[in-house]
Amino acid sequence: MMTDLILVLVVLTNLKLLGSSRLGSSIRVVAAQGVMLGLLPILVHVHELSLHFAALAAGTVALKGVVFPWLLFRALREAEVTREVEPYVGYITSILIGLAALATSFWLGGRLPVSTGEPASLLVPSALFSIFVGLFLIVARKRAVNQVLGFLVMENGIYTFGVGVVAELPFLVELGVLLDAFVAVFVMGIAIYHINREFDHIEVNRLDQLKG
Amino acid sequence: MKHEALLWVLVLVPAVTGALSLLLRSARTILGVMCAGVGISLALGWYVAGKVLMSGPVSAGGEWLYLDALSAYNLGVMLLNYGLSSAYASVYFGVELREGRLTLHQARLFAGLWCGAMAAMTLVFISNNLGIMWVGIEATTLLTGFLICVHVTGESLEAMWKYILICSVGVAFAFMGTLLVGASAHGLGLSAPEVLLWTKLQAHAGSLNPICLKAAFIFLLVGYGTKAGLAPMHHWLPDAHSQAPAPVSAIFSGITLNTALYCVMRYVPIVEAGTGNTGWGLRLLTGFGLISILVAAVFVLLQHDLKRLLAYSSVEHIGIIALGVGLGGLGTFAALFHTLNHSLCKTLAFFGAGRLGQIFGTHDMRKLAGAIRVAPVWGMGLFGSLLALIGVAPFAVFMSELQILKAALDGRAILALVLFLFGAGVVFMGILGHAIPLAWGKTTSTVQPARAGILETLLVVVPLMFLLVLGIWMPEPLQTALNAAADVIHHVNPVLAGSSGGVMP
Numbered sequence: 191m192m193t194d195l196i197l198v199l200v201v202l203t204n205l206k207l208l209g210s211s212r213l214g215s216s217i218r219v220v221a222a223q224g225v226m227l228g229l230l231p232i233l234v235h236v237h238e239l240s241l242h243f244a245a246l247a248a249g250t251v252a253l254k255g256v257v258f259p260w261l262l263f264r265a266l267r268e269a270e271v272t273r274e275v276e277p278y279v280g281y282i283t284s285i286l287i288g289l290a291a292l293a294t295s296f297w298l299g300g301r302l303p304v305s306t307g308e309p310a311s312l313l314v315p316s317a318l319f320s321i322f323v324g325l326f327l328i329v330a331r332k333r334a335v336n337q338v339l340g341f342l343v344m345e346n347g348i349y350t351f352g353v354g355v356v357a358e359l360p361f362l363v364e365l366g367v368l369l370d371a372f373v374a375v376f377v378m379g380i381a382i383y384h385i386n387r388e389f390d391h392i393e394v395n396r397l398d399q400l401k402g
Numbered sequence: 403m404k405h406e407a408l409l410w411v412l413v414l415v416p417a418v419t420g421a422l423s424l425l426l427r428s429a430r431t432i433l434g435v436m437c438a439g440v441g442i443s444l445a446l447g448w449y450v451a452g453k454v455l456m457s458g459p460v461s462a463g464g465e466w467l468y469l470d471a472l473s474a475y476n477l478g479v480m481l482l483n484y485g486l487s488s489a490y491a492s493v494y495f496g497v498e499l500r501e502g503r504l505t506l507h508q509a510r511l512f513a514g515l516w517c518g519a520m521a522a523m524t525l526v527f528i529s530n531n532l533g534i535m536w537v538g539i540e541a542t543t544l545l546t547g548f549l550i551c552v553h554v555t556g557e558s559l560e561a562m563w564k565y566i567l568i569c570s571v572g573v574a575f576a577f578m579g580t581l582l583v584g585a586s587a588h589g590l591g592l593s594a595p596e597v598l599l600w601t602k603l604q605a606h607a608g609s610l611n612p613i614c615l616k617a618a619f620i621f622l623l624v625g626y627g628t629k630a631g632l633a634p635m636h637h638w639l640p641d642a643h644s645q646a647p648a649p650v651s652a653i654f655s656g657i658t659l660n661t662a663l664y665c666v667m668r669y670v671p672i673v674e675a676g677t678g679n680t681g682w683g684l685r686l687l688t689g690f691g692l693i694s695i696l697v698a699a700v701f702v703l704l705q706h707d708l709k710r711l712l713a714y715s716s717v718e719h720i721g722i723i724a725l726g727v728g729l730g731g732l733g734t735f736a737a738l739f740h741t742l743n744h745s746l747c748k749t750l751a752f753f754g755a756g757r758l759g760q761i762f763g764t765h766d767m768r769k770l771a772g773a774i775r776v777a778p779v780w781g782m783g784l785f786g787s788l789l790a791l792i793g794v795a796p797f798a799v800f801m802s803e804l805q806i807l808k809a810a811l812d813g814r815a816i817l818a819l820v821l822f823l824f825g826a827g828v829v830f831m832g833i834l835g836h837a838i839p840l841a842w843g844k845t846t847s848t849v850q851p852a853r854a855g856i857l858e859t860l861l862v863v864v865p866l867m868f869l870l871v872l873g874i875w876m877p878e879p880l881q882t883a884l885n886a887a888a889d890v891i892h893h894v895n896p897v898l899a900g901s902s903g904g905v906m907p
Binding site: 302303321325328334337341344345348351352355359360361363366367369370373374377378380381384385388397398400 | 557581
């Protein structure tokens with residue numbers, strides 16, 4: 191039951207991201223989504239709870255709920271420009287595209303023969319939906335911080351899929367993946383800082399010197 | 403026992419070298435230590451790879467580390483290029499040091515990331531666990547990102563941002579594919595530590611869920627293909643290659659692209675066996691290969707920047723390697739041979755482009771005209787490598803491309819044959835049209851002629867001789883290695899393999 195609730199909330203947070211016009215609130219929404227997903231492994235494996243899942247959940251919550259938002263808010267503060275999202279695609283259109291993506295996710299999720307074990311049939315569709323939304327945010331928003339957020343949402347989708355479908359993943363692999371995500375956001379944060387210093391802004395559409 | 407321990411040492415040596423170079427206080431010492439560390443890795447790695455090729459796979463750490471013919475061959479190629487590129491880096495940055503354009507901080511950053519990336523790539527080759535292999539690729543992406551902007555400029559930052567973002571997204575796709583492969587093994591009773599082991603999956607390939615496996619391969623091909631620079635996912639590549647310092651461009655083109663493509667090759671036998679040897683995965687690979695060749699052919703014609711030209715040529719050659727693997731049979735053998743030829747050739751070309759860029763102060767080919775008169779050694783090196791790249795006989799690239807053509811004929815893949823010939827023909831004309839004025843044209847600038855030292859001359863002569871000799875005569879050990887490596891890829895695929903396929907030890 192709790193699993194379904196979390197997955198519905200993940201879908202709703204994704205829709206919220208598509209319609210959100212403030213970078214600060216977007217960062218908070220992604221953080222909330224990360225914390226909810228961090229709790230997912232405990233809930234999915236509530237009958238066979240082990241140190242492994244507890245450690246994974248703690249690590250995920252700490253990274254996605256605390257460290258990433260802190261890094262992103264810092265990048266935003268360094269940039270000190272307007273905190274608008276500045277979309278290429280308008281908010282209403284974004285949400286409509288999001289709804290279409292949601293329908294597609296349910297259709298695809300029904301066709302993919304993966305055994306989720308639990309009755310939580312929402313797992314695969316919501317994972318796919320997060321991946322779609324993440325990709326959309328990367329291509330449809332101008333601000334570098336927003337692209338990082340898109341990357342994180344996509345990463346969240348893949349994580350949902352991993353927890354629900356491939357529960358047997360070795361601990362070391364999960365650790366490596368978490369570490370990579372951390373370094374990725376860290377690196378992107380530094381990159382934003384440099385870009386900001388060089389260009390006095392962090393709009394990706396001004397990064398257009400290299401063509402052909 | 404001894405060789406098993408060596409697998410650990412192979413990752414440790416570059417990692418320790420990288421850490422050490424962060425502590426040193428002189429840029430020259432840092433470059434020296436870096437070369438020494440890479441040299442030790444090269445010797446150790448070749449020793450282990452040789453052992454594996456002679457007496458079968460080695461595994462360590464509860465089967466998590468594993469080196470078979472395919473990975474040993476690729477590891478050998480990677481180390482050879484890393485060795486050459488490190489020697490070149492000491493020359494290239496030596497010049498910048500003399501001109502006072504490289505600070506101690508930048509030298510530390512460069513050496514640390516350079517060695518770190520080497521450790522990550524070694525991990526990719528020696529890990530049997532497909533999840534750890536993925537971790538290695540992602541680590542490579544993140545470590546090499548900052549190598550693009552050792553010198554921070556607007557353009558290099560733009561290139562780095564595109565590189566990190568596009569490749570991270572691509573590599574995330576590859577992770578989704580890895581998860582789907584794990585999901586396809588559901589119900590086989592593999593325990594958690596075993597579920598992503600390549601050897602286990604390979605042994606059970608026939609009973610994996612085919613639909614999951616197909617979805618997985620699409621994700622893997624798009625994901626690792628992004629990192630490998632297959633079109634249409636190649637958009638980061640020309641920017642990153644043109645903006646990075648020349649030694650970094652050399653390892654990008656000569657090594658990281660191959661490493662990502664190696665990951666795809668790893669999955670080919672599993673996917674083929676899992677989908678009933680119908681050649682489904684191979685056809686996808688062929689398609690991506692052909693698209694890359696054609697896209698590169700169009701863009702090569704439009705370039706004026708030498709390093710961008712070389713970058714598009716990399717897209718073409720990665721396409722050719724994918725095409726070779728996709729055709730199967732002799733094609734697999736030729737694709738692996740082409741991997742070696744292309745890396746050698748492309749690293750040399752970037753060496754030349756980098757030094758000429760330092761001498762002329764530009765990479766615009768119109769301003770580099772008459773390069774041979776100004777800098778005879780590097781001008782000849784660049785011209786020779788460009789000729790080799792477009793497949794002029796008797797260089798080795800010509801031989802491997804000929805073998806891929808033969809594989810296409812054998813497999814009656816006439817459309818592939820025609821498109822390949824057309825694309826390669828356009829690239830041939832396009833690059834030759836740039837190369838001749840570049841080498842022999844009238845000098846437009848007033849640049850002082852530059853002399854090259856012994857090390858620089860060696861860096862030009864050795865790869866060129868290698869390419870020339872391999873084009874005329876293939877040594878027995880190399881042939882054995884290539885056959886053994888090709889067997890790993892297509893031994894479960896007798897339908898398309900032509901031959902009855904090899905036996906994996």
